[in-house]
Structures are given as structure tokens and as C-alpha cells.
Amino acid sequence: MPAKLVALIVLIVLGLTLSPLVLVDNRWPGSASAQSAKSWLYLNAFQSRKLIAIDPTTGRIEDSIDVDDAVGSLGAAVTSDGKTIITVDGSLKSRLRMFNAATLELIAEHAFDHRVLSRGRGGPTIHLTADDRWLLVKTYDDAAAAKGVRVFDVENRRFSPIGLRNRRCDDPSFASARDGRLIAACPGIFQELQPIPPNVQGLWFSGTIIKSPIESPADIALAGDGSALYAVGYPGARGYADASALLQQDLLGC
Numbered sequence: 409m410p411a412k413l414v415a416l417i418v419l420i421v422l423g424l425t426l427s428p429l430v431l432v433d434n435r436w437p438g439s440a441s442a443q444s445a446k447s448w449l450y451l452n453a454f455q456s457r458k459l460i461a462i463d464p465t466t467g468r469i470e471d472s473i474d475v476d477d478a479v480g481s482l483g484a485a486v487t488s489d490g491k492t493i494i495t496v497d498g499s500l501k502s503r504l505r506m507f508n509a510a511t512l513e514l515i516a517e518h519a520f521d522h523r524v525l526s527r528g529r530g531g532p533t534i535h536l537t538a539d540d541r542w543l544l545v546k547t548y549d550d551a552a553a554a555k556g557v558r559v560f561d562v563e564n565r566r567f568s569p570i571g572l573r574n575r576r577c578d579d580p581s582f583a584s585a586r587d588g589r590l591i592a593a594c595p596g597i598f599q600e601l602q603p604i605p606p607n608v609q610g611l612w613f614s615g616t617i618i619k620s621p622i623e624s625p626a627d628i629a630l631a632g633d634g635s636a637l638y639a640v641g642y643p644g645a646r647g648y649a650d651a652s653a654l655l656q657q658d659l660l661g662c
Contacts, residue, residue, distance in 0.1 A: 544582055591630055593628045594625070
């Protein structure tokens with residue numbers, strides 16, 4: 409196993425909540441976030457109240473953003489051009505914020521209700537699509553005991569009036585490609601979700617659905633060009649497997 413991957417796993421085991429690692433051609437959800445403009449690595453330790461920017465070449469902390477992660481892990485993402493940081497935090501009230509990555513100036517802020525208050529388990533609570541168009545934010549209403557997925561329009565900086573419908577389970581794991589394709593992993597199935605043109609409200613319809621050998625999906629990652637999808641299940645769960653070959657043949661048509 410490469411040394412870099414080992415380091416990321418150790419950080420996760422130690423309780424660090426890390427946003428996606430943005431590479432030139434791919435994303436690794438749930439690991440770390442590298443900002444290309446300044447080559448910064450963004451890290452957040454649960455209940456640290458900080459999202460810190462580290463220069464990976466020197467290990468020095470370059471800057472930080474104050475966050476509210478007192479009762480739930482921070483959700484964070486960086487756009488593929490490295491210019492914008494998006495955070496989702498809050499305790500009694502949830503908020504989504506957008507920052508200029510070069511200056512850490514606040515660009516936009518939106519309050520909303522019921523973000524998922526994850527404590528480092530259960531996979532990522534947000535997903536920035538690979539085309540930088542949509543941010544999917546998982547929610548949970550305790551009073552209604554209901555799970556949901558809010559859709560944030562990154563380009564227009566506003567929440568869509570309708571959440572992500574037509575998904576086959578309440579709490580899917582997401583992966584996406586630069587052409588706009590979105591894959592949801594649910595227990596025993598993989599589902600392709602496609603936007604409804606012109607998609608001004610973030611509406612999606614269900615596309616191809618195939619069976620999966622993974623009954624308890626932990627996370628998935630899709631190559632930026634959509635050529636391969638990789639999925640893993642929780643250790644010990646039935647169907648623990650790499651699903652790339654299955655998806656290349658049946659879902660992606662490669």
C-alpha cells in the first residue's frame with residue numbers, strides 16, 4: 409500500500425474529519441482536500457472548531473477558518489480549480505458557506521435546517537459533483553425521523569427548492585463524473601441519477617439500476633471521466649468487494 413494512502417487512513421482512524429482529495433483527474437471522497445492554486449491541504453479534527461490550511465511541502469499551517477463542529481463533523485469541499493472552499497457546519501442551526509480560497513474571504517452564506525450531525529462515522533455528509541455544479545447535503549430531521557438530501561446550486565449560490573428525489577435509499581453514498589453523471593450506492597444496488605434538462609431546480613431522474621454485491625456500502629469513487637467506479641463495503645459486511653468490473657460492464661457501458 410502506498411505511503412500516502414497509509415497516512416490518510418491513519419488520520420481517519422485518529423478521528424480527523426477530512427474533505428475530498430482533489431486530484432487532476434479524480435477525487436477521493438472522505439480523505440483530504442488539496443487546493444491546487446496554493447497546494448494547500450485542508451484538515452479538520454472533530455470539535456477542533458477550525459478548518460486549517462496546511463502547506464503539504466513544509467507541514468506549516470498557513471491559515472484557518474473558524475467552524476462550528478461542536479456536535480457534528482464538518483462537511484467541506486474544494487472546487488476542482490482550487491478557487492472556492494465550501495463548508496457545511498452548525499449545531500442548533502445549520503449553515504453552508506463559500507470562501508475565496510486565496511483570501512479566505514466569505515463569498516456566500518446560507519442558513520438551513522437539519523444537517524446530518526455525523527461524528528466521524530457513516531461516510532461523507534456532503535458531495536460536490538465533479539463538474540462543480542451541485543453540492544449534495546445530507547439532512548436528518550429528528551422530529552420527523554426523516555432523512556433527506558438538499559441540493560445546492562454552486563453556480564448560482566442558492567439551495568434548490570426541491571431536494572434530491574427518486575433515490576432508491578434514504579442514505580446513499582455518492583460519486584460523480586465531470587460530464588454530470590451521478591452514481592448513488594445503496595444496499596445491494598447502484599443507481600445512476602441524471603439531471604432533468606435544463607435542471608434549473610436541481611431535479612434528477614433515476615437512470616440505470618443494477619444489483620451490487622455490497623450490502624453495506626461504505627463509500628464509492630468515480631473516475632473524473634466516468635470510465636470506472638470503485639466501491640467498498642464495511643469490513644465484515646456481506647459482499648465486501650471492489651465493484652469496478654461490474655460497473656464498467658453493466659452501468660457505464662465501458
